[in-house]
Amino acid sequence: xxxxxAWVIPYIVILxxxxxxxxxxxxxxxxxxxxxxxxxxxxxxxxxxxxxxVKESVGFRSxxxxxxxxxxxxxxxxxxxxxILIGHFFGIGFLGQQFTWLGASSETSLNLSVxxxxxxxxxxxxxxxxxxxxxxxxxxxxxxxxxADYLVLVLLLGIVGSGMYMRLFHEVTYEAVQxxxxxxxxxxxxxxxxxxxxxFHFTLVQLLLLYFPxxxxxxxxxxxxxxxxxxxxxxxxxxxx
Numbered sequence: 510x511x512x513x514x515a516w517v518i519p520y521i522v523i524l525x526x527x528x529x530x531x532x533x534x535x536x537x538x539x540x541x542x543x544x545x546x547x548x549x550x551x552x553x554x555x556x557x558x559x560x561x562x563v564k565e566s567v568g569f570r571s572x573x574x575x576x577x578x579x580x581x582x583x584x585x586x587x588x589x590x591x592x593i594l595i596g597h598f599f600g601i602g603f604l605g606q607q608f609t610w611l612g613a614s615s616e617t618s619l620n621l622s623v624x625x626x627x628x629x630x631x632x633x634x635x636x637x638x639x640x641x642x643x644x645x646x647x648x649x650x651x652x653x654x655x656x657a658d659y660l661v662l663v664l665l666l667g668i669v670g671s672g673m674y675m676r677l678f679h680e681v682t683y684e685a686v687q688x689x690x691x692x693x694x695x696x697x698x699x700x701x702x703x704x705x706x707x708x709f710h711f712t713l714v715q716l717l718l719l720y721f722p723x724x725x726x727x728x729x730x731x732x733x734x735x736x737x738x739x740x741x742x743x744x745x746x747x748x749x750x
Contacts, residue, residue: 514712515689516698522715529722530730537734566732582643586636592629593672600626601690604683627676634669641666661724664717671710681707 552558564570569587572580599607600622608618641662644650675681685702692699701708721727 511700514708515701516693519693519698519715522718526718526721533722533727534730534734537731579643582636582639585632586640589629589632589636593626593633596622596626596629601683601687604687623676627673630669630673630676634673637662637665637669657724660720661717661726664713664720667713668710668717671706671713675704675706675710679704679706 552561567588569580569584572583605619605622606615608621609615613621644654644658644662681702681704685704686707689699689702701711
């Protein structure tokens with residue numbers, strides 16, 4: 510059973526996730542666009558388009574122009590999520606020693622890694638809770654919400670909550686997680702770390718990855734395609750009567 514859940518299923522999940530992502534994006538790209546959809550005013554250069562992408566994907570400009578409270582909740586959630594993902598990569602990849610590059614001692618680097626991870630996790634959990642309260646507390650949001658919307662929230666709450674539980678009460682070491690993940694990446698899998706909270710956390714992450722290509726979470730990829738369609742620069746056409 511340990512071989513199935515620790516070794517076999519993760520490979521199946523990654524294959525299905527990548528395959529689903531590729532198929533979903535290809536299905537979007539195959540949709541015919543019979544005429545230009547660029548909306549004025551639009552950037553006139555490639556650099557301008559890139560700047561627009563940054564403003565929309567990092568600054569959430571469209572939300573800022575609308576409901577400010579939603580902008581705050583969304584920005585808090587997405588930016589802290591990005592920080593957490595980057596922190597996972599460097600923290601696990603370098604065993605919490607990434608701050609030694611900036612001159613910190615080994616012990617200080619590890620403490621900073623734990624500190625920043627804890628605060629980022631708390632911010633992520635707060636943003637997620639605020640978005641959840643908004644969805645279940647607003648009659649309009651409840652009306653337009655489906656089972657799929659609540660399923661994503663439950664998975665995310667489980668992932669973030671279990672991550673914070675590990676950080677505060679039942680910590681798993683960077684070394685144990687790194688050993689397990691490197692084993693998967695090098696096709697020399699090893700057993701799970703001896704930590705039930707990690708196993709629960711990792712299982713929920715896999716469930717989210719399986720569902721990701723078929724969920725509204727694909728807006729993280731669709732944003733760039735749809736944004737390109739409405740801001741890509743092209744020569745303006747003048748119709749003379």
